[in-house]
Amino acid sequence: MPHSNIHFSISERKIYLRFLDAAFILIGLYLFDTFFDFQYFDFSNTQILTWMLLLIFYLYFFGEIFEMYNLKVASDIYLTLRSTVITTVFTTLFYVFTPILSPELPQNRIQIAYLFLVILIALSVNRFFYMKLIFSPKFLKNILIIADTEQIENVILNNQNKGTNKIVAYVSNKSLANSTALAYESFETVNLEQMVRTNFINEIIVSSSSLQFITNTLNSQLIELFEKGLMIRSIDSFIEEDTNRISEYQLKQDFYNYFSFSKSHQNNLYLTFRRGFDLFFSLIGILFFLLLIPFVLIGNIIGNRGKLLYKQIRVGKHGKKFIIIKFRTMIANSEKNGAVWARKNDVRITPFGRILRKSRIDEIPQFINVLKNDMSLIGPRPERPEFVEKLEKELPFYAIRHVIKPGLTGWAQVMHPYASTVEDQQKKLMYDLYYIKERNILIDLKIVIKTISTILFFRGT
Numbered sequence: 001m002p003h004s005n006i007h008f009s010i011s012e013r014k015i016y017l018r019f020l021d022a023a024f025i026l027i028g029l030y031l032f033d034t035f036f037d038f039q040y041f042d043f044s045n046t047q048i049l050t051w052m053l054l055l056i057f058y059l060y061f062f063g064e065i066f067e068m069y070n071l072k073v074a075s076d077i078y079l080t081l082r083s084t085v086i087t088t089v090f091t092t093l094f095y096v097f098t099p100i101l102s103p104e105l106p107q108n109r110i111q112i113a114y115l116f117l118v119i120l121i122a123l124s125v126n127r128f129f130y131m132k133l134i135f136s137p138k139f140l141k142n143i144l145i146i147a148d149t150e151q152i153e154n155v156i157l158n159n160q161n162k163g164t165n166k167i168v169a170y171v172s173n174k175s176l177a178n179s180t181a182l183a184y185e186s187f188e189t190v191n192l193e194q195m196v197r198t199n200f201i202n203e204i205i206v207s208s209s210s211l212q213f214i215t216n217t218l219n220s221q222l223i224e225l226f227e228k229g230l231m232i233r234s235i236d237s238f239i240e241e242d243t244n245r246i247s248e249y250q251l252k253q254d255f256y257n258y259f260s261f262s263k264s265h266q267n268n269l270y271l272t273f274r275r276g277f278d279l280f281f282s283l284i285g286i287l288f289f290l291l292l293i294p295f296v297l298i299g300n301i302i303g304n305r306g307k308l309l310y311k312q313i314r315v316g317k318h319g320k321k322f323i324i325i326k327f328r329t330m331i332a333n334s335e336k337n338g339a340v341w342a343r344k345n346d347v348r349i350t351p352f353g354r355i356l357r358k359s360r361i362d363e364i365p366q367f368i369n370v371l372k373n374d375m376s377l378i379g380p381r382p383e384r385p386e387f388v389e390k391l392e393k394e395l396p397f398y399a400i401r402h403v404i405k406p407g408l409t410g411w412a413q414v415m416h417p418y419a420s421t422v423e424d425q426q427k428k429l430m431y432d433l434y435y436i437k438e439r440n441i442l443i444d445l446k447i448v449i450k451t452i453s454t455i456l457f458f459r460g461t
Helices: 010-035 048-065 077-096 110-134 149-159 192-198 216-227 235-243 268-303 351-358 361-371 385-394 398-403 411-415 422-438 441-456
Strands: 141-146 165-172 183-186 203-206 231-234 309-315 321-327 376-378 407-409
Touching (some): 010 048, 010 110, 048 077, 048 441, 077 110, 141 149, 149 165, 149 235, 165 192, 183 192, 192 216, 203 216, 216 231, 231 235, 268 351, 268 361, 268 376, 268 441, 309 385, 321 361, 351 361, 361 407, 376 441, 385 398, 385 422, 407 441, 411 422, 411 441, 422 441
Parallel strands (some): 141 165, 141 203, 165 183, 203 231, 376 407
Antiparallel strands (some): 309 321
């Protein structure tokens, strides 16, 4: 069904950024090589293809780590500048000092500065065009929602500041308060085709839990629009794509109608790879742990007096309990009145303990748990039995987290780090269930990269 406005989806925006980042850099280097005395990156060299591929690899790798392809970052001038500069620095350094695959180090070191400047300027120009053109409201996807008012309000709240979709109209049982900017029609009187044309709608999202409001007439109109090529899908699908977590509306009695375990849970090749991955990095992590002990010990003496290590019972796979090991970050007797969730700016955390938490150094002893097979590098964070008992009573399907081994890091940790209330725990549960549903090597790689970003930007709890 034709519409007069053009829009770019989330995936299209990310492809735009990645493709044109590489294109602008290579074009910039070619022009610099053509018009200036730039001997380092010589396009007439027979190895030029290898050089270009290596440069693009480093660009994408460090771009992911420093969040250049996070659309929220890409829409903010300050965050974009920060990510662009840091990515350029690391891309240049690693590229220059990669033996054999990159050009030989030039005798005139100013050539390296030229490489840095060309990359930085090319990336900055592309990001400028993105903000002025692609990020423009003209290229947002216009959304029409068909649902009850409560669901519509939640979707609008979740969609704020996303920069990819624009909710412009809704069909519901009653009008929303403070929503005069949105076009509204009731379930009984709506003419969907006219509403779609008037508001240049690109997509309709329909609630799967408001079926009592969808009359035969309304359903017939939806089918006609679907036949004409308009995209129509459920709110659950929309929320999952928009937030990278499952929809809270799925946490009901018909949960298993929507939720299925990833096939990776039964893929022996994937599971064997994951265990080998865990063993390899746990050995490296334990070595790093041993090297850190003297430094953490000194920091403990100065600003965190007490025991070096802290042991605690946690709940693992299939509900089996195990003892987790961490560098201690809290004052002595911090839970004399009972178990309490750690929260942002927790007064029980010592000054040195705060550094350990922000940098995630306090988690490094858990590589011992990974080696013992109590944990994996990636999975839902293990909780304490007291909290698990409480959460299983208050949150449906919380126990599903225990179908896989808990992890040193996980999707919920990198997407929603703070959880000091039951409501926060429900959000983290939706991220954990999304990971269990989608579990594969690609999302594992994303978690590793996001964890590195969390450490480098000191976003630990």
